[in-house]
Structures are given as C-alpha cells and as structure tokens.
Amino acid sequence: MTDNVSLDNTLIAAPPAVTPRWLWLLGGYLLIFLLVAVIWESSKALFAIPDYKLPHLTQIAEAFVRPTPKGPVWLILLQDASYTALEALVGFSLGSLTGFAIAVLLQRYVRLRQGFLPYVIASQTVPIIAIAPMIVVGMGRMGAPPWLSKSIIAAYLTFFPVVINVLRGLESVDRDALLLMRSYAATDNQIFRLLRLPTSLPYLFTALKISATASVVGAIIGELPVGSTRGIGVQIVVGSQYNTFNPGFLWATIIAAAMLGLLAYGAVALAEKRIVRWKREA
C-alpha cells in the first residue's frame, strides 16, 4: 500500500525511484537463506547436535564436490537424477496421454462416466502408491527392464489427477458458448475441438503440475526395493546407510531429489505459460 503512495510522488520525475518488486523479493530470499544458515549452524553449536543428525553446511557442500573413482559426487548424482527423471518422464507421458484419452471418453459417454468416475475420485483419497513395491518386485521377477516398473508407477500416479481435472475442464464450458455452437449446428467434434479442448487446458495443466512431482516421487519410491541399482532413490538409500561415516552425503542426495522435483514442476509451469496464454490461473 505504501508503494502506491510513493509512486504518486515520483510520477513526475522521469526514473521512478521505487524499488522494483523482484529486487525486494530477491533481498527477502537472500535474507531467509542467511537466516536459515545462521539458525542451522548456531543451533548445531548451541545444542551440540552431532554431525550425523545435522551436518555442517560446509560438509554438505563438500559432499557434492568430493571426488570418487567414477568422478565427483555431483556428477554421479546428476547421472542418477537424470536416470530417475527419464523413468518419471516416460511414466508421466504415458499417464497423462491415457488419462486425457479416458477423460475425453468419460465426457462423451454418460454411462461410462457414471460407472467409472466414483472410482477415479476415490483413487484420490486412497494410498495407491502402496502398490509400488509389488510392481517393482513382480516385474523384476518377470525380467522386465528395471526402468519399466518405475515408469508404470509414475504413470498411474499421473493418470488419476489428469482424468479428474481434464474431465472437470471439459465439463466447465461456458453455457452461452455451448448454446451458440449448438445454434450454429456445430458437430460434437467441432464443439470438442473449438470449445471444450481450449477450456480444459488450464485444468489439464493444474493436473500436470501435481503429476510432475508425483511422477518423480513414484519413480523414487520404485527405486527403494532391494535390487535397484540406478537412480536417485538408490543414492538416498546408500546415503542413509553410510550416514554415520559420511554425514553430508545423505543431505546431498536429498537436495538432488528436491531439485529434480522442482525442475519437473518448473518445466510444466513453463510449458503452461507458453501454451495457455489466454488464461492465467489465480
């Protein structure tokens, strides 16, 4: 509110002397990070928290750059994270495509919708991710490539949010626009292409943003059962096993996993900005 007042004063002068919002935010973020670092290190010193519980920030940084026979740790983590990202991406694409197709089918056929929708909705209140170990172990025994089971987990975690949101989007067309199309004797296909599809896009992206993270989580969870050899989930398990000897590495693996989740989310958010230009979400 005070910003507006000072704006009025500077309107006459050529360069507005108001601090830009982004600069103010950046300063705030830097302050927060500094604050976190100070609290982190001082509580460590104050309460004598051992390294295996809370390593020094420098230990985490050092864990990233430490050399190994296969190259520095950050490079290994990058490779494992990319592997997990690929698993998640395959599942994400598979899940969102089938989810979209099913949503279109359910929108077209009322009978199908009545039969299946309750289950799709119930799937959101039920921990479906619990099936993960069975898929990994079962498919591993069948000799499927190791990445496939992780992709399938990511796919079914992506599937349900996409169905629900796209269906909601396809249904939430403007009444008047629908009547207008009907009065022009537009076919169902035309209504779909020109009206329902564009309306559903923001809803689709809401789902995709949820699913992007969910697919990464799914892939990581899929890497937990014994027998997995690659991926950031494997590194997290290794990190937790060697935590007492090598404090810092566990945090490094978890930071890598967090970055992966943020990156997946960011990629979808960026795509949304490019594609859905006509409508910004609140």
Next chain:
Amino acid sequence: MTGASNRMQVWLAPLLVFTVTIALWEGLVLLFKPPVFLLPPPSLIWQSFTSQFGQLMSYGFNTFLEALGGFVIGCGAGLVAATVVARSPRLSALLLPFAVASNAVPIVAMAPIAIVWFGIGPGSKVAIVAVMCFFPTLVSAVRGLTDISPDALALMHSYAASDWQTFTKVRAPNSLPFVFNAFKICTAVSMIGAIVAEFFGGAVNYLGIYIKTQASILKTPDAWAAILVACFFGLAFYFAVVLLERWLMPWHRRRG
C-alpha cells in the same frame, strides 16, 4: 439429479463396473494363469484378507495413528503459521512461494533424515506426515484469511470492530471452506506419507513395512490385502473430515 431411477443409476453403474472388473480379473487370471506374485486373483486376495483380518486391521490402525498424529501436528502448525503470516501482506508474499514450491519437493524422500532425527519408530513417520500436511494447510488458510470481500472489511471497520473481532467474525469463517479443502487433501497425503515413509524402514507391525516385506518375499496376495486395509483407512479418514466439515459449516455444501 432427481427421480428414483436416476438415483438408483448413480449406485447401479459403479456397482456394475465393480462386479464386471472383479469377474474379468478372476476369469482372465484363471484363463492365462500369470504367476500369483505378479497378479493374484481377487479370490486369493480376499482369502488372505479374511484369514488375517484382525492382524491387518491392527497394522492398519498403527499406520493410521501415525497419519493422524502427523495430520494433527502438521495441519495445526499450518493454521497457526497462517494466522501469523496472513497479518502481513509482505510476509505472505515472501513466504508463500516457498510453501507453494514445497509442493514440488518429494518430501517423503526426506524420510531417512527423519529416521536419523526421530528414530526408526513412529516418530519419524509422524514428522514426515506433519511436514507434508503443513504446507497445503498454510497456503489454503492464508488464502482463506486474506481473500475477503472488501465490503465486509469496510463494514467491520465502520462498526469500529477490533482486529480480533474482524478475525473471529469475518476472517476465520471465511477461511473455513479453504481450510477444509486443505484438510481433505491432507487426509490422503497423510496416509500416503505414513505408508511411504515406512518403506524406508520401521517395525513390522505397520502397513507400509508389511506391504514391502510381503512383496519382496513374493507373497503378493498378502500385500494386496494390506492395500485393501490402507484404502479402508484412507476413505474412513477422508469421510470423517467431510462429516466434520458438514457439522462445522452447515451453510456450506460441497459442490459435486
């Protein structure tokens, strides 16, 4: 949705889908005989479910208690933080992006750290669930506390209402629908969080560990039966919150 026939169809169609799916599943498994560990027939899952019903329910209850503990701590802390953050637009502009971004972070991946901090027992699971519930509640509650019609605020101002009165009479009631939306999301999140955090390790009498162990020794029907129990607790938790919502907000009915 009026008329008895229509209402019956609402129940009939899902029931039909359920029956057909189970029959198809059973039939196809009988026909193609895939290995039991890959896809057990429903009859075998049911058998495993009934034969160890008591045990499974007690495991489920243990896991549910973790989820509930994390839910109460996480959502409670989220609400308290929201009342503080919502007081300052600057503070919320600064902090909310973090809270939103935390949605994109695989929080369950932090389970090993939680185990180091709070031990292999329920404490670490409660902690993970609490963190997972904290952020959605914070974001929704801040939105609900600040997304007030200016007229209502102006009216309160004209009555010389105190900050506290504005809070209890306008802001808090206005935030309830937002808060309950977050709560409903958090019921699912908390069950998922508890089970998945258990995948990282813990005692055997919890659902997540039971599922993981039975899956790894290829006793898939047991694991599926455990998932049935997980679904039961997940749904029960969800509907408990829905009931609470109806009771607290009789004026607000969720739109289909």
